[in-house]
Amino acid sequence: MREYDHLEIEKKWQSTWVKKKAYFTPNSSKKKKHYVLDMFPYPSGTGLHVGHPKGYIGSDVYARMKRMQGFNVLHPMGYDAFGLPAEQYALEHHIHPRKAVEENIKTFESQLMIIGLSYDWSRKVNTTDPAFYKWTQWMFLKMYGSWYNKKTDKAEPIETLVKKFEKEDSTWKMKSEKEKQDELMKYRIAYEGYSEVNWSPILGTVLANDEIVDTPKGPVSERGGYPVVKKQMRQWFLRTTEYADRLLTGLDKLNWSEHLKEIQRNWIGKSDGSEIEFQIVFDHGQKPGRIPVFTTRPDTLFGATYMVLAPEHPWVTLAVDNNHIGVLDNREEVLRYIAVVKNKTEAERTDDKKEKTGVELKGVKAINPANGEKIPLFVADYVLAHYGTGAIMAVPAHDERDFEFAKKYNLPIKKVIEINFNDEKGLRTIPYGKRSMAPQELILEYDHYEGDGYLIHSGEFTGMPTDKAKKKITEFVGGKIVTKYKMRDAVFARQRYWGEPIPLRHNKDGTITPLRDRELPLKLPEVKSYQPTGTGESPLAAVKSWVKQGLETNTMPGWAGSSWYFLRYMDAHNKKAFADRKAINYWRNVDMYVGGAEHATGHLLYSRFWHMFLKDLDLVVTDEPFQTLKNQGLILGTDNRKMSKRWGNTIDPRDVVRNYGADTLRVYEMFMGPFEGSMPWSTDNIIGSRRFIERVWRLSERVNRKAKQDKKFTATLHKTIRKVSEDIESFAFNTAVSAMMILVNEMDKLDKISKSDFELFLKILSPFAPHMTEELWSNLGHKSLLVQESWPRADKNKMLEEEVTIAVQINGKVRSEAHIVKGLSQDEIVSIARGLPDVEKWIMNREIKKIIYIKDKLLNLVVA
RNA sequence: GCUCGGGUGGCGGAACUGGUAUACGCGUUCGACUUAAAAUCGAAUCCCGAAAGGGGUAUGGGUUCGAUUCCCAUCCCGAGCACCA
Numbered sequence: 001m002r003e004y005d006h007l008e009i010e011k012k013w014q015s016t017w018v019k020k021k022a023y024f025t026p027n028s029s030k031k032k033k034h035y036v037l038d039m040f041p042y043p044s045g046t047g048l049h050v051g052h053p054k055g056y057i058g059s060d061v062y063a064r065m066k067r068m069q070g071f072n073v074l075h076p077m078g079y080d081a082f083g084l085p086a087e088q089y090a091l092e093h094h095i096h097p098r099k100a101v102e103e104n105i106k107t108f109e110s111q112l113m114i115i116g117l118s119y120d121w122s123r124k125v126n127t128t129d130p131a132f133y134k135w136t137q138w139m140f141l142k143m144y145g146s147w148y149n150k151k152t153d154k155a156e157p158i159e160t161l162v163k164k165f166e167k168e169d170s171t172w173k174m175k176s177e178k179e180k181q182d183e184l185m186k187y188r189i190a191y192e193g194y195s196e197v198n199w200s201p202i203l204g205t206v207l208a209n210d211e212i213v214d215t216p217k218g219p220v221s222e223r224g225g226y227p228v229v230k231k232q233m234r235q236w237f238l239r240t241t242e243y244a245d246r247l248l249t250g251l252d253k254l255n256w257s258e259h260l261k262e263i264q265r266n267w268i269g270k271s272d273g274s275e276i277e278f279q280i281v282f283d284h285g286q287k288p289g290r291i292p293v294f295t296t297r298p299d300t301l302f303g304a305t306y307m308v309l310a311p312e313h314p315w316v317t318l319a320v321d322n323n324h325i326g327v328l329d330n331r332e333e334v335l336r337y338i339a340v341v342k343n344k345t346e347a348e349r350t351d352d353k354k355e356k357t358g359v360e361l362k363g364v365k366a367i368n369p370a371n372g373e374k375i376p377l378f379v380a381d382y383v384l385a386h387y388g389t390g391a392i393m394a395v396p397a398h399d400e401r402d403f404e405f406a407k408k409y410n411l412p413i414k415k416v417i418e419i420n421f422n423d424e425k426g427l428r429t430i431p432y433g434k435r436s437m438a439p440q441e442l443i444l445e446y447d448h449y450e451g452d453g454y455l456i457h458s459g460e461f462t463g464m465p466t467d468k469a470k471k472k473i474t475e476f477v478g479g480k481i482v483t484k485y486k487m488r489d490a491v492f493a494r495q496r497y498w499g500e501p502i503p504l505r506h507n508k509d510g511t512i513t514p515l516r517d518r519e520l521p522l523k524l525p526e527v528k529s530y531q532p533t534g535t536g537e538s539p540l541a542a543v544k545s546w547v548k549q550g551l552e553t554n555t556m557p558g559w560a561g562s563s564w565y566f567l568r569y570m571d572a573h574n575k576k577a578f579a580d581r582k583a584i585n586y587w588r589n590v591d592m593y594v595g596g597a598e599h600a601t602g603h604l605l606y607s608r609f610w611h612m613f614l615k616d617l618d619l620v621v622t623d624e625p626f627q628t629l630k631n632q633g634l635i636l637g638t639d640n641r642k643m644s645k646r647w648g649n650t651i652d653p654r655d656v657v658r659n660y661g662a663d664t665l666r667v668y669e670m671f672m673g674p675f676e677g678s679m680p681w682s683t684d685n686i687i688g689s690r691r692f693i694e695r696v697w698r699l700s701e702r703v704n705r706k707a708k709q710d711k712k713f714t715a716t717l718h719k720t721i722r723k724v725s726e727d728i729e730s731f732a733f734n735t736a737v738s739a740m741m742i743l744v745n746e747m748d749k750l751d752k753i754s755k756s757d758f759e760l761f762l763k764i765l766s767p768f769a770p771h772m773t774e775e776l777w778s779n780l781g782h783k784s785l786l787v788q789e790s791w792p793r794a795d796k797n798k799m800l801e802e803e804v805t806i807a808v809q810i811n812g813k814v815r816s817e818a819h820i821v822k823g824l825s826q827d828e829i830v831s832i833a834r835g836l837p838d839v840e841k842w843i844m845n846r847e848i849k850k851i852i853y854i855k856d857k858l859l860n861l862v863v864a
Numbered sequence: 865g866c867u868c869g870g871g872u873g874g875c876g877g878a879a880c881u882g883g884u885a886u887a888c889g890c891g892u893u894c895g896a897c898u899u900a901a902a903a904u905c906g907a908a909u910c911c912c913g914a915a916a917g918g919g920g921u922a923u924g925g926g927u928u929c930g931a932u933u934c935c936c937a938u939c940c941c942g943a944g945c946a947c948c949a
Contacts, residue, residue, distance in 0.1 A: 685875085685890050741889075
């Protein structure tokens with residue numbers, strides 16, 4: 001037999017598969033559909049290392065089995081190529097981003113094509129292709145033209161809101177077009193607003209949080225060390241917060257790892273609490289209104305001894321701004337504090353090791369609505385402006401942060417000791433002391449400590465200080481129960497060149513006109529310079545023809561295209577729609593999605609939001625885009641560090657394929673360890689996978705048409721078929737490979753191998769090593785393609801073995817084993833076991849007190 | 865700090881619902897083949913012990929006829945969140 005020449009074999013079959021369109025997927029079929037998707041790559045300048053294809057190989061093995069099992073499998077690939085890295089690469093190498101992307105894709109494909117992945121390449125997408133981003137823009141316009149109706153709990157066309165206003169608001173018709181638009185902007189799913197960005201005046205560009213480093217002098221840019229300040233800029237947003245609850249509850253139905261769901265739950269950050277208003281009073285008697293606070297512990301309201309506002313709180317701004325609403329005794333001091341806070345970075349502000357700072361607003365007090373007590377008012381940056389109401393009631397006895405602050409500024413600490421409840425069981429007292437955050441001793445040390453705390457005497461609260469009591473006390477002070485989320489609306493604009501243009505026109509009167517469908521795609525203009533403008537605006541603002549037309553100069557963020565690309569694969573070349581309705585109805589959603597866990601709070605959340613929005617508009621048919629999700633672990637360098645150019649520990653898949661073959665690479669990456677785990681690449685260990693492949697190659701010589709099936713081997717074979725099928729289904733590829741290795745070891749003991757048995761084995765090995773098995777299949781005389789054969793069924797009747805080995809234990813220790821005929825009764829086993837010399841020795845004449853028998857597995861005799 | 869994972873030979877890792885711990889692979893040692901090497905094949909490989917036997921799944925305890933698996937406490941590693949009131 002010929003030597004195993006992986007280069008020749010792999011080249012041959014890869015071209016044959018292309019010629020015979022082996023992986024072409026039709027859009028209509030009587031077969032059941034199955035959509036297996038990889039997260040499409042960002043074609044970076046550095047190319048792929050062996051870690052990247054791990055996920056692709058896993059999903060490929062799975063897709064291949066599903067295909068052989070008779071499913072119509074959609075398994076496509078494409079490129080996500082808009083965004084900052086491509087733009088920076090282009091700037092550094094002085095080529096146009098489009099050129100850079102083209103080159104990078106070429107590199108990627110030279111690395112991907114040789115691995116033997118079964119993609120239907122005819123469906124390839126590229127987010128930077130105008131034929132693709134036309135639909136990204138189209139969907140954006142749908143969001144611009146929609147609002148979230150809380151009553152129906154879904155997005156609806158903005159026209160229904162206009163009708164509502166016309167009906168309910170008599171002044172609506174009198175309003176100018178601009179006024180109407182401004183009002184509607186507050187409701188649109190895609191809306192224009194302002195937000196703070198990191199601005200580098202010298203670089204003339206906006207920086208992302210991770211492009212900034214902190215120094216003692218303040219924040220500077222990572223590259224060049226130029227100062228960075230905060231700047232308010234016009235932005236586009238997506239109203240993702242309207243979907244917070246659906247994004248949260250939808251998780252329950254998804255077959256994702258608990259770990260990943262937990263990350264998303266955390267990010268959404270739901271918390272139930274109360275909003276309670278505190279009356280504000282100036283010392284000279286003026287009452288400028290009430291300020292609401294958000295708290296999850298309204299039951300500690302009686303322990304609130306001061307109130308804190310975030311430095312950005314609108315009321316603070318009003319109070320210091322020429323004393324509009326009253327006279328602060330220390331306006332200058334407060335202004336200074338706000339200025340200091342403003343120059344801190346996010347990292348500085350959230351570093352919990354640093355001491356809390358703040359300034360009292362002198363000359364003004366808040367009134368605790370529970371007991372009418374006047375309490376001081378502070379501005380402090382440990383209160384976040386964007387969460388809750390941007391104001392808190394501080395309960396130092398029951399909150400660590402408040403406690404720390406109170407200690408520093410000598411503020412009273414009052415413990416809520418007990419609450420008197422009056423319910424059907426009569427008047428009861430619930431001691432509260434145990435719930436205190438601050439230890440009793442610490443409080444007593446304190447000068448301002450005012451005794452035993454406050455007693456709630458109202459006697460009208462019922463139930464425990466749980467949800468019910470929280471509700472009661474909230475109602476008692478006229479507050480309301482509310483739900484808050486940590487999640488914030490997504491900023492949907494970048495001041496960069498390399499992104500989808502936002503298809504809107506700004507008119508001279510300040511109104512906005514969305515582009516009409518037939519004006520799409522709005523193509524990126526060809527420009528000589530796509531360098532930052534220096535004003536913080538997008539490079540598009542420097543394109544005269546662009547600005548003349550009043551076109552929006554911001555572009556979309558990198559995640560726009562990736563939020564829906566999987567829908568385009570369903571009907572990748574459609575010119576009339578992002579996908580034909582029939583294709584959407586057939587493919588529905590992704591059944592198996594494979595990719596890295598690092599996208600937990602980015603892509604995976606945005607896509608879910610995007611999909612829910614499309615569902616509201618009836619453009620897709622499922623609630624969720626990705627039913628099952630598997631996250632592949634990293635492959636580390638041989639030095640146990642993350643593979644990266646920086647460490648010089650990357651391994652190019654092309655080298656591995658050249659030296660060992662694609663089949664070996666595939667088997668090795670699947671065999672290394674659990675799919676979701678991270679482990680180092682080993683140049684030693686890969687040889688094991690190569691040996692396995694070669695062994696199968698050599699064993700094929702022993703295949704004999706006339707050879708009879710070996711009963712024991714056939715039984716192992718069918719057990720292996722079952723195990724491999726189950727393992728691929730659950731992405732336990734490492735144990736699937738291991739089971740096949742055991743089978744091959746068994747096979748090696750046979751002089752002649754039955755052809756039918758060997759063929760069954762080739763079929764289950766095919767998803768892992770498609771090239772070599774295809775070659776052997778054709779060597780056996782088949783004209784058909786193995787990759788299009790059907791998946792074998794494990795035959796239970798052939799698995800039966802008459803003999804089994806059971807362990808015999810005395811007092812829980814294995815002392816012997818017995819070879820018995822399957823299915824014997826306990827009594828029969830015991831008498832056989834007693835006859836064994838090893839057993840007899842241990843029992844001697846002692847009495848058997850107890851017998852435990854696990855059928856066909858183990859016998860345990862308990863003796864005195 | 866909080867939350868979620870995890871800790872098994874020299875190494876990557878197996879072990880179903882509590883039922884023979886260390887499957888499979890790498891490495892190492894010895895042997896066969898060879899002038900020699902590579903490749904291949906065979907044997908051994910958790911620790912102590914000549915053996916009988918004993919110990920052993922991060923550590924200490926518990927439940928059980930029996931625990932890597934369940935419970936309690938402690939230590940360590942990884943990931944996510946991080947002043948979210």
